[in-house]
Amino acid sequence: MKAEQIAPTRGANPGEPEPVGSGSPGRPESTEGGSRRRGPLGTRARTAARLLPLVPAVLLLLVFLAGPVAWSFYGSFTNAALTGKEARNPQWVGLENYVTLFQDPVFPLALWLTVVFVVASAIIGQNFLGLGIALLMNRANRVVGSLVGLTVVAAWVLPEIVAAFVAYAYFSKDGTLNQVLSAFGMTGPNWLFSLPMLAIILANVWRGTAFSMMVYRAALNDVPIEITEAAMIDGAGGSKRLVLITIPMIKSSITTNLMLITLQTLSVFTLIWVMTAGGPGNQSTTLPVMAFQEAFRFSDIGYGTAIATVMLLIGAAFSVVYIRALRPGKG
Amino acid sequence: MSVATLAASVASPRKATAAALSNGILIVIALCFLLPLAWLILASLDPDASYRTQIPANPSFANYAAVLTPGLTFLPLWNSLLLSGGAAVATVVAAVLAAYPLSRYTMRFNKPFMYAILFGTCLPITAIMVPVYSLFVRLNLIDSMPASILFMAATSLPMAIWMTKNFMDSVPISLEEAAWVDGASAMTALRRVVVPLMRPGLGVVFIFVFIQAWGNFFVPFVLLLSPSKQPAAVSIYSFFGQYGAIAYGQLAAFSVLYSVPVILLYALVSRGMGASFTLSGAIKG
Numbered sequence: 001m002k003a004e005q006i007a008p009t010r011g012a013n014p015g016e017p018e019p020v021g022s023g024s025p026g027r028p029e030s031t032e033g034g035s036r037r038r039g040p041l042g043t044r045a046r047t048a049a050r051l052l053p054l055v056p057a058v059l060l061l062l063v064f065l066a067g068p069v070a071w072s073f074y075g076s077f078t079n080a081a082l083t084g085k086e087a088r089n090p091q092w093v094g095l096e097n098y099v100t101l102f103q104d105p106v107f108p109l110a111l112w113l114t115v116v117f118v119v120a121s122a123i124i125g126q127n128f129l130g131l132g133i134a135l136l137m138n139r140a141n142r143v144v145g146s147l148v149g150l151t152v153v154a155a156w157v158l159p160e161i162v163a164a165f166v167a168y169a170y171f172s173k174d175g176t177l178n179q180v181l182s183a184f185g186m187t188g189p190n191w192l193f194s195l196p197m198l199a200i201i202l203a204n205v206w207r208g209t210a211f212s213m214m215v216y217r218a219a220l221n222d223v224p225i226e227i228t229e230a231a232m233i234d235g236a237g238g239s240k241r242l243v244l245i246t247i248p249m250i251k252s253s254i255t256t257n258l259m260l261i262t263l264q265t266l267s268v269f270t271l272i273w274v275m276t277a278g279g280p281g282n283q284s285t286t287l288p289v290m291a292f293q294e295a296f297r298f299s300d301i302g303y304g305t306a307i308a309t310v311m312l313l314i315g316a317a318f319s320v321v322y323i324r325a326l327r328p329g330k331g
Numbered sequence: 332m333s334v335a336t337l338a339a340s341v342a343s344p345r346k347a348t349a350a351a352l353s354n355g356i357l358i359v360i361a362l363c364f365l366l367p368l369a370w371l372i373l374a375s376l377d378p379d380a381s382y383r384t385q386i387p388a389n390p391s392f393a394n395y396a397a398v399l400t401p402g403l404t405f406l407p408l409w410n411s412l413l414l415s416g417g418a419a420v421a422t423v424v425a426a427v428l429a430a431y432p433l434s435r436y437t438m439r440f441n442k443p444f445m446y447a448i449l450f451g452t453c454l455p456i457t458a459i460m461v462p463v464y465s466l467f468v469r470l471n472l473i474d475s476m477p478a479s480i481l482f483m484a485a486t487s488l489p490m491a492i493w494m495t496k497n498f499m500d501s502v503p504i505s506l507e508e509a510a511w512v513d514g515a516s517a518m519t520a521l522r523r524v525v526v527p528l529m530r531p532g533l534g535v536v537f538i539f540v541f542i543q544a545w546g547n548f549f550v551p552f553v554l555l556l557s558p559s560k561q562p563a564a565v566s567i568y569s570f571f572g573q574y575g576a577i578a579y580g581q582l583a584a585f586s587v588l589y590s591v592p593v594i595l596l597y598a599l600v601s602r603g604m605g606a607s608f609t610l611s612g613a614i615k616g
Contacts, residue, residue, distance in 0.1 A: 047438065050432045050436050050438070050517075051432060051438075051440070053428035053429060053431050053432055053518075053521075054428070054429045054432060054433075054444075055428075056424070056425045056428055056429070057425040057426065057428065057429035057488060057492060058429075060421070060425055060481060060484060060485045060488055061451065061485055061488060061489070063481075063485070064481055064482045064484070064485030064486070065451060065454075065456070065485045065486065065488070065489075067466060068456075068459060068462055068463045068466050069454070069459070071462050071463075071465070071466040072459050072462035075462050075465055075466075076462075080465055129360075133357065133360060136353040136356055136357050137353075137357065139349055139350055139353040140350060140353035140354045140357050141350060141354050144354045144357055144358065145357065147361060148357045148358070148360060148361040151361040151364045151365050152360070152361070152364050153597070154364070154365075154368065154594070155364055155367070155368070157542065157590075157593055157594055157597045158546070158590050158593075158594075159545060159546035159547075159548070159563075159564055159586075159589060159590055159593065160546050160547070160548050160564075161546075161548040161564045161565075161567055162371070162567075162586040162589060162590050164548075165567075165582065165586060166367050166368060166370060166371050166586075167367060168382075169367075169370045169371075169374075169382040169384075169579075170366070170367040170370065172382050174381075174382070174383050175370075175382055175383065175384070176366060176367065176369065176370055176383075176384040177366075179383065179384055180366070206363075206364060206367060209364075238349075259453070260453075263453050263454075263455055264455075266455045266458060267455035267456070267457040267458035269457060269458070269460075269549050270548045270549055287458070288457075288458045291458070291461050292460070292461065295461040295464070296461075301461060301464070301465045304461040305461050305462045305465065307461075308458060308459040308460075308461045308462050309459075309462075311455055311458045311459065312454065312455065312458070312459055314455075315453065315454050315455040315458070316450075316453075316454065318453065319449075319450050319453030319454065320450075322453060323446060323449055323450065323453075
């Protein structure tokens with residue numbers, strides 16, 4: 001926003017001193033540099049000089065981000081293995097990994113469990129709980145509000161491995177949850193074995209709600225109070241105000257939040273790995289866990305890579321939807 | 332309590348009931364969120380801890396004393412510091428340099444680049460650790476600390492560039508123009524004028540990246556193999572004995588020690604973080 005305001009003034013004022021290229025710290029001893037000439041060559045040189053500071057970031061992104069992504073596509077067409085001959089000289093096997101993948105009975109299950117995990121823990125759990133807490137905080141006592149904010153954020157700030165151990169202890173057979181239930185005279189199930197999906201979904205809600213809460217707190221702070229007050233004077237009740245005024249006004253934040261938490265939840269690995277390791281059987285094997293197991297437990301890197309590639313494509317599809325929804329002018 | 336009564340006396344009775352109800356619900360939610368953490372704190376103080384939550388019979392700092400050795404705690408924490416500090420420094424330097432032309436010049440190149448960056452922030456990178464592992468094996472970078480640092484920096488770079496550009500956009504350009512008139516080059520102006528002005532914003536970006544890297548388990552778990560290089564996130568597995576005997580008390584004490592730095596850092600920037608959450612919602616390139 002600000003850049004666009006600045007840009008026209010800069011463009012309209014050709015007399016202003018141009019910053020000379022980043023590579024030349026002193027005054028230009030310009031025998032060869034065409035940075036002051038106005039010809040097409042000069043413009044090009046100037047643009048190049050201006051782009052120079054981007055080089056470290058672009059290199060880093062190309063080597064360590066675009067590289068693995070491209071490698072993921074390539075590797076999924078090979079029979080790379082963890083050890084042995086195929087580890088050193090993987091062969092090109094074409095679509096074999098994908099054929100195996102679509103015939104693998106575990107794959108549709110893993111895909112389904114991933115969808116269940118994302119929808120239940122992120123889209124329903126974190127999103128609605130986060131919005132609810134943010135709304136309640138606006139009405140509640142300030143001290144209570146900030147205390148609640150702290151406790152919710154605590155679960156989110158913890159390192160993921162610690163959060164995973166805590167969740168494991170909480171849901172285990174004689175863990176805290178069942179101790180609390182027995183205090184109320186109920187016998188809780190062995191969560192991690194009989195209801196593994198429910199346990200990891202609840203754990204992920206516990207871990208991730210803070211993010212949605214913070215996004216919605218920031219968004220609600222930006223809703224002008226005059227509008228809500230005007231609606232109140234016109235006789236709109238609390239729930240009506242929420243549905244007709246508040247929700248439409250924070251719509252772009254809702255879109256942002258939904259997409260970000262979807263993508264974050266899609267790549268959750270540690271929590272599930274520590275709590276259930278995908279088990280019992282494959283009852284909590286989501287796609288990241290399946291990719292990891294195929295690659296490292298069954299030492300089939302090529303196959304694991306194919307699963308990772310599928311995840312990458314799902315993520316990319318979500319990203320495109322997200323970016324289109326947030327195009328300038330719409331949000 | 333006094334605040335509540337004061338608020339109640341000022342507000343209408345209906346509003347007071349709503350506030351009381353909101354307070355009540357929020358306190359219940361807070362208790363639900365706190366409950367799992369009770370085990371962590373209690374077990375860390377209990378020499379006879381199990382994964383049951385219990386009030387320690389003989390509370391002591393024995394667990395802490397037991398884990399505070401070079402091999403168990405100091406080396407892993409030092410590795411964590413190297414890994415996350417290195418990643419955060421690399422990210423912030425690259426992000427500031429990249430954000431400068433993006434923020435200050437209008438170029439045809441800006442928009443597609445920012446869209447690519449936005450796309451990069453979305454990719455589920457941790458989900459593709461398997462291909463990353465095989466790529467690193469090919470390039471002979473497995474078990475290399477610098478390579479892991481750069482990989483972590485690259486994965487957080489898109490978000491960092493996005494945040495840094497937003498922070499930089501709010502630094503007025505007139506100050507730099509004065510510097511240019513005085514004969515400073517663009518890079519001098521960036522270093523002497525822009526960076527000092529956006530120090531709080533850069534602090535937020537730095538700590539944001541640091542906290543993420545500090546807590547990351549999957550990346551070092553896959554990329555770093557030798558115990559002497561593993562950060563705290565991975566070395567925590569040393570509390571799982573070979574025959575399934577888990578030293579719960581020590582595990583909890585170590586977890587607390589490992590978590591404290593990021594909690595403190597978070598407390599330091601929580602205000603600035605709030606600002607970055609609004610920024611991440613405002614997509615105006």
